[in-house]
Amino acid sequence: MRTNAKARDLMDKASESTDTEGAMLARHEPPVLSVERLSKTIRGRKIIDDISFDVRAGEIYGFLGPNGSGKTTTIRMLVDLIKPTSGRVLVCGEDVNKHPERALRHVGCIVENPEMYGYMTGWENLDLFARMQEGIGDARIEEVARIVRLDARIHDKVKTYSLGMRQRLGIAQALLGAPKLLILDEPTNGLDPKGIKELRAFIAELAAEGMSVFVSSHLLSEIQLLCDRVAIIDGGRVIAVGDVNEMIAQAEAHTLWLFEDPEAGRRILAEDPRVDVAERDRALLDESVLLALPGAVPTRVRQDDIPGVVARCAAAGAGVLAVQRVVPTLESLFLTLTGGERDASGS
Amino acid sequence: MRRDLELIRNETVKVWKKKRFAVIVLILLALVPVFVYAQMKIAQSSQGKYTDWRAELRQRIADNNNALTSDRIPEEWKKWRVALVQQLQYYLDRDVNPNTPNAVRFTNTFLQNAVGLFIPLMVLAVASDIVSSERAGGTIKMLLTRPVRRWRVLASKLVTLTMYVSLILVTTAAVSYLVSGLVFGYGGWREPVFVGFRLNGSDMDTSGVHAVTQGAYMLMQLGLVWFSAMTVAVIAFMVSVLVRSTAASLVTMMAAVISGSILANMASSWHSAKYLFNVNLDLSVYLQGSPPPIEGMTLGFSLVVLAVWAAAAIAVSFAVFTRQDILA
Incomplete structure (x- = not known):
């Protein structure tokens, strides 16, 4: 490695x-x-x-x-x-x-x-x-x-x-x-x-x-x-x-979004250039956190941008139920440290 | 030095708290009365047949001589009978009864019969798990991460083992004496026993024969039994270092000891078998003057063989224990 x-x-x-x-x-x-x-x-x-x-x-x-x-x-x-x-x-x-x-x-x-x-x-x-x-x-x-x-x-x-x-x-x-x-x-x-x-x-x-x-x-x-x-x-x-x-x-933190109207919320996040919807990272997240927020959308977004995005979602009527920063797991920390080579090498 | 005494104390406490010695005492208390009862039955039946011990002795000599003339008896059995006949004759000539029933005689006979199997098995109860139980139980990790060098830990275990082996022997003799005394009386310490019979081919050399008291005979016998028991103990100690599981180390050693007593009965023509430790364990044959299991074996030879095996076992134990990685 x-x-x-x-x-x-x-x-x-x-x-x-x-x-x-x-x-x-x-x-x-x-x-x-x-x-x-x-x-x-x-x-x-x-x-x-x-x-x-x-x-x-x-x-x-x-x-x-x-x-x-x-x-x-x-x-x-x-x-x-x-x-x-x-x-x-x-x-x-x-x-x-x-x-x-x-x-x-x-x-x-x-x-x-x-x-x-x-x-x-x-x-x-x-x-x-x-x-x-x-x-x-x-x-x-x-x-x-x-x-x-x-x-x-x-x-x-x-x-x-x-x-x-x-x-x-x-x-x-x-x-x-x-x-x-x-x-x-x-x-x-x-x-x-x-x-x-x-x-x-x-x-x-x-x-x-x-x-x-x-x-x-x-x-x-x-x-x-x-x-x-x-x-x-x-x-x-x-x-x-x-x-x-x-x-x-340094590790890439994730933010989970839970909406009253999931369809609308997901669309707004996808359109917003500040937000990267990271559905593929779901496997890296802590399962107990996902369990507490069923149907939440995992994203990558800078902390400073969150208030703006929340305001936009609210204005569009998506109904923000929860926004949660998630501590990275050991798995996601590994990905950051090794640039994903760990999974590729299969170890 | 003070630390070493503390280590030895620790090991002694562990064996004691594991109730290993208690089990051994219980086994003795259960089995010795059985042997005493059997011996009492033998004494009673011969008392019914003979009024005089001389008549009984003459009858035994005659019986054995008759058996010697038969072709069906194997050669080595004949040798053993010839030796016996000549010894009995020696006692008869000097008008000494070799079979007076008393607790000292019983204890001597019991030790004689126990040296090959019974005592080694009791010694194994302690020796086989003194190291392997620490590994099986995982406590070795606590033991070896204390600020004490490994060889000191192992040495404390070896000293503890030596003390328990000695204690087991003394206890065996004491239980045997005390229990049999109830039936046969506690006397007999000063009765004479003849030692120094030497075999020359099929002839008995009696020039070196002299009488010792039964008490002295018991001491000599205990010394020899201790030597062979210690050899079994340190070899078991080595196996206990090499093998993680107590059961595996116990079975290995039991197989070795038992196969020794089987070999001793059949290996009279396989001469190099005399270098195995397990055919040399019965040191009391030399004291009795009966023929050894394999021709050419003498007391000195057996002591040297056992000592070499024991020294090698100790060397291997220390070499392995001080270097080995504790992986799991």
Whole structure:
């Protein structure tokens, strides 16, 4: 896959702003996580191809990509579960692969599901992991159990826990050593909307206290709600790094129009030179948004032009019921970043 | 070092909480009384037939000698009977009863019979899943992302395994002694046993024979059983590192151990089979002075074979575990 001019432009822009800010920060301390030209080949197949990015102190960093893009393999390399074929991972300046006993001291992580020993209680599990590291006593175990609000059930066997509780126990385990970097792999998987909201607030709280959080997801909205910066990975390569909102602003946003008289409305939009009726993009849009506005017309239009178009529709008697800007999905962001080559290459 | 002790403590707690050892104790408590009852029946029937143990011993010698004259008995069975006859004669000549019923004798006989299959199977209950269960359960991801080097994690598991193997052996001996004592009485520690019988072709060399107490004999036997049990344990440990599923690793090891006891019965003419670990597990034959499964095997030979297998298994375990990618 070859990135087009637009994507390159976006990446340059992103790295520019990173460089100036990064230079300022670098004088004080190295990045909490630094991934340098990481590659992994398994049985002759290049799973991860030369990826690099930095995570700074106190930032929530998103790692976005569709399923099978190499997110989990990368995360496993970040925590020494998989040895990289080339490149290296530094945590607080320590090489994870060469000195895991020093580097992983600063890391708390959940890789995929938070699997713990079901035949032991939550407390016994935490106690077990606390003993693997210097200076974590009962007081700290009690503290993290309270932080994740598991203190009421902490002395029950883990096999009786719900998925949400296991997730919280996993986070408690990750927080035990007061890490500088928290790595969460698809943390909202299997959580209900309420749980997702709580988790988001919780992660924001941790970051406010100075912890860096690295979150992977395949949902753009998820990353947009949570993260400051993002690395987008596809087919084992990082195709863009930068500020989430900037990146989304660059992506082509859509506007949905819902009319009392759909026929008339569609005709007016089609005639208006400011509006591009983009029926072909319907597949790229978020299904839940389309569901809320049945029969809406997807268009591309500049935000400044919307009031004028609305006025014109109203004057013509089409009866505007709703006009809604739609956040781009990961799919449409990909199209912007790769200029549509992604679909053409069939990946 | 303190961290290492904590790691060993963790592993010990895991095995304990999984109730592996409890199951082993339950199996012992269920099975040992069965063996004790069987032994009691044998003792009762011979007591009914003979008033004097010497008469019984003479009858056994005569029976075995009769069997030796038959053409239908295979050659290796004959060898085994010749050795037995000569040992029994030795006891008779010195007026020592080799079959006094007591708890120590029962325990010694039980260990002798358990070394080939029963004890290896109990050891496998712990050894076969000490690593593979972490992979099957996904907990290995938590375990290996803590700031501890992988070889230390594996070493703590190996130390834990060694402790459980030792505990299993001591428990087996203790349960056997305590249960059989109810029937046969708890005495017999100081009774003599003859050791040092050496086979020279079909002839028994008795020049090195000397008497030890049954208590000392039990210690010697436990040492040998421990050695063979540890070999099975570390090989199972290696398989547990190599195979993700506990069931697969358990079945692999059970097949290996069982095929060893089958081979020992049929491989007397296939000489290179003596380099397999599983035909060398029954170290107590050397203590008893019975002929080994394959000609040319001696105590020293078997110890070396087992030690080489064990060392190789440990080397492979560490080499693989410290390098392998945890992909799923």
